[in-house]
Amino acid sequence: MASPPVSSRGRRLRAGGHGSVHVSYLTTRMRRTSILQAIGPLLIIAAGVAAFVWLKSLRAPPETKPAVSKPPPVRTLVLAAPRRQFNIRIDGQVVPRREVTLSAEIAGRVVSRPDNVRGGRYVAQGTQLLQLDPGDYELQLRTIDLQVTGIDLDLQRLTTETAGIAGLVDIGRKNLELATNELERIESLLEKKTATPAERDRVKRSQLSARNALKTLENQQALLPIRRRQLLSQRQGLLAQQEQAQRDLRRTRITAPFDGILTRARVEVGDFVRPGDILVTIEEADVVEVACRLRSDDLHWLRDSLTSRDSPRDAGTLFEVPVTPATVTYRDARQAHEWAGRLTRFDGQGIDPNTRTIPCRVAVNRTHVPGANDAATTLMRGTYVTVTLPVSPKTTLIEIPNAAVRPNRQIWSVSDDRLVIHEVEVARVLPESILIRSDRVSLRPGDHVVVSPLKIAYDGMPVRPRPAKHPDNATTQQDRSP
Template sequence: MRPSQRSAGGSPGRPNVSQPMKQDATVSVERRQPAPPKASKGSLVAEVFRVGAPLIILAGGIAAFVGLASLRKSPESVQEQALAPMVETVAVEPHTGGLDIEVDGVVVPFREINLSAEVSGRIAMKSKLCRAGTYVPKGTPLIEIDDRDYKLEVERLKRELAQAAVMLNELDVEIANTKSLLKLSTEQLALQRRELERQKKLAERKIVTDSELDQTKRDELAAVNAALTLSNELRLLNTRTNRLESARDLSQSQLEKAQLDLSRTKVAAPIDGVVIEEMVEEDSYVQMGTVLVKLEDTSAVEVRCNLKMEDLYWLWAQAGVEAAASPTRDYQIPPAPVSVHYELAGRRYTWEGVLSRFDGIGVDERTRTVPCRVLVEQPRNVKIESLAGDGTSQNGKVGPPALVRGMYVTVSVHAQPQMTLLEVPQRAVQPGNTVWHIQDGRLNIRKIQVAEATDDFVLVYADASGLAAGAKLVSSPLDVATDGMTVRERVNE
């Protein structure tokens, strides 16, 4: 059968390409596979030794490791402590004295006065001191307005007063004469009335005629008329006197106004100050109300600054400040002493002042701070210190001798808090306002509540932080800090 399969479809010795090669290969393998040999007793022992020897060696190693581990002693606590990390510590100090709140500020004028023309006219004189930047004492003449018209007005009114006085004197004379005539007329009237009574009695006795009686009556009526005329004239003279007196008083008021206008032609400095701006020149014509000069009051200055609500809390809680008892005090800032600092050329210039008032009312919506004003009543009383730490500068007069507008300064508000505060060095404060407190050789992580921070230390509330004066805090870095870990404190020799 196999020879016939080789010769079918091709030459002898070549496989038939039309049949699969896999079947041909399988047939050849099956044809060539030798018969399995019979197992002997020696080969079985060798196989067992080859597989069991590594297992025996591994079991021996495990037994030796367990035996050595049982001989190891447990480490002592002293060795564990020797491996604890070494740290440096600082002590918490109690805060004594007040609390300084530092903010930035700018100096502003205490008062700025606009000197305006109170009368109209031509500028006849302008003083050489009336220049921007010039210091002028109180009462210094600055500007004079042409006063000739005002002098003439004063003279005219004086003459009117003199004329009114003469007319009043004339009236006094007329009144006196009229009173005398009225007295005579009254006496004449009395005589005529008695004469009339006699004539009536004689007429009854037919001694006088009716015509004589009538004549006596006419004389009596004439006397009455004369008395009445003089009385009316006297009342008229009194009325004229009142009118002239009123005119005289009016002229007197006009004279005082003219004299006041005449005095207003001379413009002088009302305060000790510095000329900030000049608006007119000599020979210029000005109307009433025209601003001539701007003066700044140098007797005092103010510093404009902004305080946070946290800063105001210290002022409200400072020693001696109680709750406001009236609406007036509710809108006033608690007064506090202030130091104003200005640094220049390695020196610090200091002025003393007081936190006087709010600059308006409420909180600034943009900065969320409260605008305040500091009053410095003695802007020329300056204390100069050297920033190099060598005491007061030898050239004490070198630098700004006075606090002037526009200077950017540092404001230190001195508050007196009532609560207990502790000083924690800055290097002992960890991220997140925490500290590493060492107690009985172990590290405790505590959260602190910061009241105020400075360059060297932070002030914390003693009650809220759970710390006390003398507590030791870690000031050196640690790779890993966990609550309750054992640490060693470095002893400074």
């Protein structure tokens, strides 16, 4: 149904009513804004005052009695009995104790070499390694033998000649005696005018001939000892040549001088060698050495140790390393193997200028069987091992755990619930503790040392000691030199 029509006057009345409502709304909103602007600062000031009063009410009143301060608690350990033994552990490398280079002493061609003569093979003493051609030296020896035989024959002939000439000298003397007697008889007949001067001259010539023959035989007899000495001298010379030829013949056979391992074999069959050429190199098999290095303080403790076999009455021991039992340890993927050895000598080089350490040698038996069910283990050349040297110091040493060591070499102890500060000199550093000389510090076994930290510490400070759990490895770990 359609709405009734509105006249123009009605429309004007409706428009005038809406305008009055809008003006009234704006007036009311402006009044509210003015009231809020006037009251807002007063509300903020009131809130601040209320907060101040609330915070002031939270402040506690100051105490009228001073607070009681308690001594700080500390944890302490009791020092054990003096340390009787510690170990020096150093790293080393296995080297041969004796290595010999066999060189050719004569010239010759290699004619024989056993198949097992190769580098790395074990050979027993006396095993033939190489054979040089002995033909020339056998021929030379045979020639000298024949010359010696000829000299022996000459000596036998000289002996026969000596006996013959001695007989001829006797005959010559008798012949001279007869000629002399004949001359005397002719002289007597000549005085009686029964002989002629010609007969006397003939007898004189006979006497001179007999004397000359005797003199010749005597001279030959005197030369016989000289000829004998010449022959004997020649024979001695030939015997010397014979011995040299025999030695050269023996040198054609190269043998192992001791039980060992071949490290190098440089020649083959057919090679010609000259005197001085290197043939093979062999190292001793039974005993090896461990090349290691000691610090100066290590050497000091070894000389101070009861386990060292130094004789103070022998001045030579001052220049030698103390002979000390040692344990050589090698670790593989399965287990650790140990050998018993001994520290025997310096390496002869003095102190190394680069590392300031002292090179030493430890002798050890090369082969060791750890157990009946284990295979034999052999120390190979170049193996890296650990050498443990036991030290039983004559000097009394006190062991301090590392937890009790403070900066500036200080140790804190507790006596009568008060802190005592000690300045110590470290004699030996162990993995879990240090050792100090008992004659240079006032600490004694049974004293309580502090192992817990303190913010402030001074001598005589009151503390509350509490026992601390003793580390399990503080006394079981052994020394290890870096």
